[in-house]
Amino acid sequence: MKEKTQVQDINREFYDFRYKEDDADRFEAGITPEIIREISEEKGDPQWMREFRLKALEIYHRTPMAANWGPSIEGLDVDKIVTYIRSKTRMEQDWEKVPEDVKNTFERLGIPQAERESLAGVGAQYDSELVYHNLRQEVAQSGVVYTDLESAMHDERYADMIREHFMKLVPPTDHKFAALHGAVWSGGSFVYVPKGVKLEIPLQSYFRLNAKGAGQFEHTLIIVEEDAYLHFIEGCSAPKYYEASLHAGCVELYVGKNSTLRYSTIENWSKNMYNLNTKRAIVEEGGKIEWVSGSFGSHVSYLYPMSILNGRGARSEFTGITFAGEGQNLDTGAKIVHNAPDTSSYMNTKSICKSGGISTFRSSILVKESAVGSKSSVSCESLMLDSLSRSDTIPAMDVRTKQADIGHEAKIGRISDEAVFYLTSRGLSEEEAKALIVGGFADNVSKELPMEYAMEMNNLIKLEMMGTIG
Amino acid sequence: MSEFLKIIDLTARAEEKELLHQVSLEIQEGETHVLLGPNGAGKSTLGYTIMGSPEYEVTGGKIYFQGDDITEEGADKRAKRGIFLSFQNPIEIPGITVSNFLRTALEQLTGERIKLFDFKKRLKNVMDTLQMDQSYADRDLNVGFSGGEKKKAEILQLLMLNPRLAILDETDSGLDVDAVKTVSKGIEEFQKKQGGSLLIITHNAKILEALKVDKTHVLVDGRIVAEGGPELVEDVGQNGFEKYLDKESY
Numbered sequence: 001m002k003e004k005t006q007v008q009d010i011n012r013e014f015y016d017f018r019y020k021e022d023d024a025d026r027f028e029a030g031i032t033p034e035i036i037r038e039i040s041e042e043k044g045d046p047q048w049m050r051e052f053r054l055k056a057l058e059i060y061h062r063t064p065m066a067a068n069w070g071p072s073i074e075g076l077d078v079d080k081i082v083t084y085i086r087s088k089t090r091m092e093q094d095w096e097k098v099p100e101d102v103k104n105t106f107e108r109l110g111i112p113q114a115e116r117e118s119l120a121g122v123g124a125q126y127d128s129e130l131v132y133h134n135l136r137q138e139v140a141q142s143g144v145v146y147t148d149l150e151s152a153m154h155d156e157r158y159a160d161m162i163r164e165h166f167m168k169l170v171p172p173t174d175h176k177f178a179a180l181h182g183a184v185w186s187g188g189s190f191v192y193v194p195k196g197v198k199l200e201i202p203l204q205s206y207f208r209l210n211a212k213g214a215g216q217f218e219h220t221l222i223i224v225e226e227d228a229y230l231h232f233i234e235g236c237s238a239p240k241y242y243e244a245s246l247h248a249g250c251v252e253l254y255v256g257k258n259s260t261l262r263y264s265t266i267e268n269w270s271k272n273m274y275n276l277n278t279k280r281a282i283v284e285e286g287g288k289i290e291w292v293s294g295s296f297g298s299h300v301s302y303l304y305p306m307s308i309l310n311g312r313g314a315r316s317e318f319t320g321i322t323f324a325g326e327g328q329n330l331d332t333g334a335k336i337v338h339n340a341p342d343t344s345s346y347m348n349t350k351s352i353c354k355s356g357g358i359s360t361f362r363s364s365i366l367v368k369e370s371a372v373g374s375k376s377s378v379s380c381e382s383l384m385l386d387s388l389s390r391s392d393t394i395p396a397m398d399v400r401t402k403q404a405d406i407g408h409e410a411k412i413g414r415i416s417d418e419a420v421f422y423l424t425s426r427g428l429s430e431e432e433a434k435a436l437i438v439g440g441f442a443d444n445v446s447k448e449l450p451m452e453y454a455m456e457m458n459n460l461i462k463l464e465m466m467g468t469i470g
Numbered sequence: 471m472s473e474f475l476k477i478i479d480l481t482a483r484a485e486e487k488e489l490l491h492q493v494s495l496e497i498q499e500g501e502t503h504v505l506l507g508p509n510g511a512g513k514s515t516l517g518y519t520i521m522g523s524p525e526y527e528v529t530g531g532k533i534y535f536q537g538d539d540i541t542e543e544g545a546d547k548r549a550k551r552g553i554f555l556s557f558q559n560p561i562e563i564p565g566i567t568v569s570n571f572l573r574t575a576l577e578q579l580t581g582e583r584i585k586l587f588d589f590k591k592r593l594k595n596v597m598d599t600l601q602m603d604q605s606y607a608d609r610d611l612n613v614g615f616s617g618g619e620k621k622k623a624e625i626l627q628l629l630m631l632n633p634r635l636a637i638l639d640e641t642d643s644g645l646d647v648d649a650v651k652t653v654s655k656g657i658e659e660f661q662k663k664q665g666g667s668l669l670i671i672t673h674n675a676k677i678l679e680a681l682k683v684d685k686t687h688v689l690v691d692g693r694i695v696a697e698g699g700p701e702l703v704e705d706v707g708q709n710g711f712e713k714y715l716d717k718e719s720y
Contacts, residue, residue, distance in 0.1 A: 416561070417524065417525065418525075418561055419561045419563065421518075421521075421523050421524065421525070421545055422557060422560070422561040422563070423563070424522075424544060424545040424546040424549070425521050425522075425523075425545045425546075425548075425549055425554070425555050426549055426554075426571075426575040426578075426579075426627065426631065427546055427549035427550055427575050427578040427579040427631075428546060428574070428575065428578055429546050429578075430544065430546070432578070433546075436563065436565065436566060437563065437565075439565050439566075440563055440564040440565025440566060440610075441564070441565070442565070443564050443565040443610075446565070
């Protein structure tokens, strides 16, 4: 009998399933201008995008690998990753028309249920194309645009807007993987919220990778005009593969004057994934960006959502959790640039590591000379479940004005034996007790999530905590 | 009467220090016993050891519950047998509400799904008995509770989980007079209505006023040094532990 213990290997069978690849359009490994042209051809890119991709490829080739910090990505062979796998399926508005195996994958991940229950629209990415996209009537009526980026690019109402904003916040020169993204990006969401529209129901998208050796390079572009509100939820889960897999997505968020954008993500990558994602928001006067971020899975993660507080009184709130198990090295955190007076940022993160997992929290706060009267508060807490695991905190602060209030707090702890005893004395098994305590530790994030996502996250934590399912 | 709780020559230690020396104690079903003793005598250690705390290592002796040897069993198994410990310092558990926790624990203990409607009704009744505001049901377990609220929450768990044997570790300490009365009412309900057995660790005779006490044990320096009826509570209340301490010194 397999014994269940809280430090056993994680059984990810539930998430690590996949269906056979059925892709006619699989390209050769390795990235050349020819491949990029083929991608453009396939997608029918407008001329500017064709040029943009080729230029990004050039930048990619001349940019060296990242500097010597953070976890090793030596196991990643980018040239071997097939950059563009398009499922035979085209975009569908009607769930009934989505092919059975694609549907099964989503069924197992609970997408249609979630959609049925309370979510406004689903943009679910299967491999590199959106296969299912639906937006409730009421959302569309409010003037909110929620579509895939490719379609929007060809819609003359949005074409200029996209050209004006696409990879302006995260330029291809940012780092090597941003350049790669610029060259090969495919799929993703475009959201536009007009002035004064406050969308009550959250919009959600669900990404997953399902082709061997395939990278995922989805691009999310969200533009929220003045006096508006949007909650966008991005959920990720990927099946397991034996070759190295890469995720180099890009998220660009534009938050207008006095608007609020809440951007929630639960990422659950397979344990061989290199997750090198870039997320950035720019916030105008009186606006607010709220990040809620749960990082699970992946072999290596580099993830530091950045907020540029660009107008007076702009605010950023970052709530995050990272769970690093066996064989995982997760380097996560957040960056804030205070670029205007009276801006404020608040960061509250938790990290959990077990069975030799490494979790590093990295924060970077830059307060410019102009940002007088700004405030920043960073708090991070780590929970180590055994002595094999490792947790580090690396805060960086660059404060260029004396008139700013900056605070940092870090705590590292272990699970309390007495708390475990307390719960077991009420009839809970030791592993249930530990899962409950870890779930409570992750409360900062689950309290910020809509109910069904909070439940999914709690289930993920339980799954990570228990040796086996059930 | 069949055997209920039987402790024979129990010796236990934490790290290198021996804290209990050959303690023997027997409680019959439905009885209420009081455990007295000066600070540091090992009263809590005995309570924790009966519950199965991994903090203490049993190096000698046996604990039997309803005829079964439970000396090596984990706390969750003992809980399922019907043993309950009310903590002196209840632990704050963020992330689960009192109500959800009680339901989870009940389902663990009984192995059955609990009907939400019946559960809520019962919870409301018990909270009324303990004069607890209903809002506590939806608050995270013990998180931000005052000392008195935590103790009430322990008695709430006692009444909801309905064990066979409850060990109350200084449930009355740190409570004001009114709170002691309320808590005592809850214990009385457990004793009389639910027919539960009790081992009450206390410094305070007040909490015992409304309860029928069957037997009293005095623990000094990890040893049972005196046993008697309810009159022993009064005696210790008046004269303290001095004579037992003297006895120890030679």
